[in-house]
Amino acid sequence: MACDGLIALDKSFSEFHLSLSGAQFDLASTIRALLCHLPLQVHRRHVKGHLDKHRPFSQLDWWEQRNVEVDSKAQSYRRLLESTGRLAASNPRFFHEPVSLFIDGVKSSKLDQAHIMEQVSLPALRAYWSSKDRLSKQSIREVDWLSLARAMKALPANLQRWTPKHISGMTGVGKCLAIWNRSAKSSCPRCSSCPVEDHLHVPHCSAPTAAAEWSKRHLAFWTWMQTQQTAPEIEAFLFEYLKTVRQPSLGVPTVRAWSCHPHLFQRAISSQATLGAQGLLEGLVSPNWRHLQALHFSYIGSKKSVNLWASRLIQQLIRMGHYMWKDRNRLAHSEDSSWYTARKREIDIGIREQFAMGLMDTPPHSQYLFRD
Ligand SMILES: [Zn+2]
Structure with missing residues (x-):
């Protein structure tokens, strides 16, 4: 042989x-x-x-x-x-x-464990997502899973752990911290308008620091798309659509950008709309963007890898959400936090009440502390 x-x-x-x-x-x-x-x-x-x-x-x-x-x-x-x-x-x-x-x-031709695991777990997982209104049967088909998998593998270990926890809602926010007895309050530490802070509130928060952080990251995302030779119509749509994360009433934007492939561009917009702006922030992007970007790279003669572009685009989006959560944490542990202000008020009231009670129950060896 x-x-x-x-x-x-x-x-x-x-x-x-x-x-x-x-x-x-x-x-x-x-x-x-x-x-x-x-x-x-x-x-x-x-x-x-x-x-x-x-x-x-x-x-x-x-x-x-x-x-x-x-x-x-x-x-x-x-x-x-x-x-x-x-x-x-x-x-x-x-x-x-x-x-x-x-x-x-x-x-x-071989035992592909990942493929077999998908066959066993994916049908049940998809049914669960549908039952929780997380992703419908139609929108599951609109996600660029290959690029998302590549992006997740490329993220640093801390973000690989943080992303699924945060997206599923089991994360360091007021609602969960109160359930886990890690905090006495479930409200948002940044604004006073959210009595139960969940993961969806983190990018939505109306506090000035949240607005400033969002503007900074939103602009950085735009700059990143430009440096990566992103097709102008993709840049315009994704930038505008992300605005609806904080302003849902804006809806799916009508972008008047010129495209060499108008039908594919419209298909990409419709596909992305089924995943929503929050889905976009979580890295759920339509595969049509990758196809459109591949045509753009070919048109401008770029030799960049469109698969790498798609993976990095998703990483940028996930990082945006992570920066918003980090800003929330920074404020939660500062003296500007609404939690801190409320706690300080409670302590002040307690001190005044103690003074009003006089020295009657105070041990003799401590009474000198309260004399003028
Ligand atoms: Zn808030």
């Missing part, structure tokens, strides 16, 4: 443990099973590939000629798949394949 892949040969003929998650596990395990059952002694041979590029076909030995022939057949098959719009070949169960895993009717 001959092959131009040395690693594939080693996998097929070795007696070492074959990893279930290794590439082409199905093929290597089938070859091993066949080698065990055949009443023949099979020898391995490594053949250098693509030798016809260096020598005439007639000067190649028998093995090298067969390698050129199977390579040619493989290339023809790949062209046939591409011409019919198929990205991957079908992968039927091999004769004598010891065990096979089919997901949605497609055989897996």
Whole structure:
């Protein structure tokens, strides 16, 4: 048996443990099973590939000629798949394949644990999101999950932990801190208009420091989009739509920016609108932005990676929300906090009441503290 892949040969003929998650596990395990059952002694041979590029076909030995022939057949098959719009070949169960895993009717060539986990947990998770009005069945399809996954992996560890906690509402805000007995108050420490502060209030807060922080981060996001050669129509829409996080009455903005691809631009706007401005701040973006940006990079001759652009765009949005939460924390632990002001008022009242009671119950050795 001959092959131009040395690693594939080693996998097929070795007696070492074959990893279930290794590439082409199905093929290597089938070859091993066949080698065990055949009443023949099979020898391995490594053949250098693509030798016809260096020598005439007639000067190649028998093995090298067969390698050129199977390579040619493989290339023809790949062209046939591409011409019919198929990205991957079908992968039927091999004769004598010891065990096979089919997901949605497609055989897996290896054990992909992440893929299996998705099959088990995603249907239940999607149903839960729908029941909680977090994401509808339609809006789940509008999220650029690939870019979001890439962004989450690229974020620092603290933001990887903070993001799911904050988005699910189980985070350091008045409502949760009161439930966890970490705070006597559930109100917003920045403004006096929110008796129960939840995670959605953090970017909405009407306090002057929250407004100033938002303006600063909103402008920084605009600057980032410009430095990354973002398509002007994407810049204009995302900047305007983020304003509705603090002013929901603004609704989905009508952006009068010119676009080379007006239909795709409109599709992206409709798609993003199903995810909402709060969803945008949480990094839920439509994949149509990535497609539109890819066309823009191509139009301006940029060699930037659109996948990296999409990942960094999401990171910027998540960081905006995190900065708003940090501003809330900074104020909560300062003397400008509404919590601090209320506590100070309570203590002042307590002191006055004690003075009004006089020295009657005060121990003799402490009475000197209260004399003029
Ligand atoms: Zn507030």
